[in-house]
Amino acid sequence: MSKSLQAIRGMNDVLPDDMALWRSFSAIVEAWLERWGYRAIRMPLVENTALFRRAIGEATDIVEKEMYSWRDELNAEELTLRPEGTASCVRAAIEHSLVYDGPKRLWYGGPMYRHERPQKGRYREFYQYGAEAFGFPGPDVDAELIVMCARLWPELGLKGIRLELNNIGSAEERARHRADLVKHLEAHEGKLDADAKRRMHANPLRVLDSKNPLVQEVAAQAPLLAGYLGEASLAHFEGVKKLLAASGVEFTINPRLVRGLDYYNLTVFEWVTDALGAQGTVCGGGRYDGLFEQLGGKAVPGVGFAMGCERLVALMKENPDRIPAARPDAYVLHQGEGTLEVAFTIADALRRAGHAVVMHAGGGSFKSQMKKADASGAWLALIVGEDELRAGDVSVKALRGGGDQQRIGRVRVAGEFAAILEKAKA
RNA sequence: GUGGCCGUAGCUCAAUGGUAGAGUCCCGGAUUGUGAUUCCGGUUGUUGUGGGUUCGAGUCCCAUCGGUCACCCCA
Numbered sequence: 391m392s393k394s395l396q397a398i399r400g401m402n403d404v405l406p407d408d409m410a411l412w413r414s415f416s417a418i419v420e421a422w423l424e425r426w427g428y429r430a431i432r433m434p435l436v437e438n439t440a441l442f443r444r445a446i447g448e449a450t451d452i453v454e455k456e457m458y459s460w461r462d463e464l465n466a467e468e469l470t471l472r473p474e475g476t477a478s479c480v481r482a483a484i485e486h487s488l489v490y491d492g493p494k495r496l497w498y499g500g501p502m503y504r505h506e507r508p509q510k511g512r513y514r515e516f517y518q519y520g521a522e523a524f525g526f527p528g529p530d531v532d533a534e535l536i537v538m539c540a541r542l543w544p545e546l547g548l549k550g551i552r553l554e555l556n557n558i559g560s561a562e563e564r565a566r567h568r569a570d571l572v573k574h575l576e577a578h579e580g581k582l583d584a585d586a587k588r589r590m591h592a593n594p595l596r597v598l599d600s601k602n603p604l605v606q607e608v609a610a611q612a613p614l615l616a617g618y619l620g621e622a623s624l625a626h627f628e629g630v631k632k633l634l635a636a637s638g639v640e641f642t643i644n645p646r647l648v649r650g651l652d653y654y655n656l657t658v659f660e661w662v663t664d665a666l667g668a669q670g671t672v673c674g675g676g677r678y679d680g681l682f683e684q685l686g687g688k689a690v691p692g693v694g695f696a697m698g699c700e701r702l703v704a705l706m707k708e709n710p711d712r713i714p715a716a717r718p719d720a721y722v723l724h725q726g727e728g729t730l731e732v733a734f735t736i737a738d739a740l741r742r743a744g745h746a747v748v749m750h751a752g753g754g755s756f757k758s759q760m761k762k763a764d765a766s767g768a769w770l771a772l773i774v775g776e777d778e779l780r781a782g783d784v785s786v787k788a789l790r791g792g793g794d795q796q797r798i799g800r801v802r803v804a805g806e807f808a809a810i811l812e813k814a815k816a
Numbered sequence: 817g818u819g820g821c822c823g824u825a826g827c828u829c830a831a832u833g834g835u836a837g838a839g840u841c842c843c844g845g846a847u848u849g850u851g852a853u854u855c856c857g858g859u860u861g862u863u864g865u866g867g868g869u870u871c872g873a874g875u876c877c878c879a880u881c882g883g884u885c886a887c888c889c890c891a
Contacts, residue, residue: 396881452889506888507888510885518891520891650889651890669891671890674890725849757849758844771850773850789852
């Protein structure tokens with residue numbers, strides 16, 4: 391084992407048995423995104439490091455210690471494997487003037503990279519689907535994105551995913567709150583632990599999340615952001631809540647909900663489950679109206695979410711009956727001089743007619759070929775032996791119940807196969 | 817990044833410091849051409865890796881790699 395190479399820590403192979411579930415997950419999610427009017431976009435996995443530093447924020451954990459960054463000496467560039475998708479998506483929208491002719495709804499999917507200690511539901515390479523709506527300032531699209539998710543969970547067969555919501559106000563409101571918050575923290579610096587002190591100026595909102603009881607005491611008396619929210623912010627949030635209520639989507643307000651990326655404002659939300667231990671957030675997002683300008687574009691409002699595929703697939707795994715069995719229509723076996731060519735061309739003809747056909751390869755006794763046919767999960771076994779070869783026939787045997795073995799002329803197989811298959815499945 | 821627990825056959829797991837095992841899977845056989853059930857037989861391995869203690873280490877110690885859980889963080 392030690393001499394053989396291993397996958398990079400926190401970066402996982404997905405084996406064929408699991409890929410069946412992954413592909414069905416992807417098919418459901420992608421169809422759902424398209425159905426809601428979101429259009430696919432694809433961005434590179436590698437971007438300039440500066441993009442993430444500017445978008446996500448210098449003081450965030452992601453930028454401080456989780457990015458895979460390196461210097462590409464060939465071009466003298468600082469590069470980073472993307473830790474999330476929103477920054478790239480906004481960069482692409484600015485670069486290609488995507489909102490020139492009006493607002494846009496976009497989605498993307500693919501791997502993201504963060505150098506964290508791996509844990510269940512937390513990997514160094516992990517897949518996300520993200521949806522972003524650019525150019526819509528109103529609360530309706532915030533609500534649309536949230537309701538969208540609410541409708542997806544049942545399609546994936548998932549229950550017990552609850553919605554947490556918060557309003558973190560505008561940049562100006564947060565700046566005023568933040569100034570007062572820092573003052574408050576400074577006044578009680580003696581009670582803060584090292585972590586809280588470090589964050590006090592860099593990311594004071596995070597201090598409120600501390601689990602240290604002494605720090606909590608300080609946090610409990612800290613000025614609340616809610617007291618700094620102006621009419622516009624409150625109205626926006628009311629608008630979101632009204633549409634959620636109209637859609638029958640339940641939520642809890644979590645005033646502690648602070649997203650770990652600096653670009654958010656107004657609406658932030660997380661979809662959370664208790665079934666995954668400490669990594670319970672299955673989808674998270676919010677509004678980021680300042681991000682376009684921060685990245686050098688015109689002022690364009692944005693709102694979006696990203697969902698963690700590994701976590702959702704893990705939840706789907708708990709309902710094994712939803713895992714689709716991929717079975718071929720037929721398994722073709724052959725034995726005897728001259729049978730291979732006949733079997734081979736029959737398999738070819740059936741595939742050209744649209745059927746899923748596995749051709750036995752590698753020889754073996756008749757018995758072992760039958761075993762492989764059964765193990766393949768195929769509905770039918772097609773047998774070309776010496777008898778069939780002489781008679782110009784193929785034997786068709788149903789492997790999953792349904793009907794006796796029959797022989798049919800091999801020129802008729804392609805034409806009659808669909809009917810035979812249907813009968814075998816009945 | 818910090819701490820706890822764990823690493824034995826492809827998989828799931830046994831083995832008081834004293835000869836590494838079971839189930840499953842896989843392969844072969846049970847009248848010459850028929851699977852899934854049943855019966856019989858067979859192969860599974862540098863016990864994650866590298867050191868150390870010991871007459872003797874899967875077992876004890878150290879390191880390292882990996883997994884897992886919690887902290888942290890987030891999807």
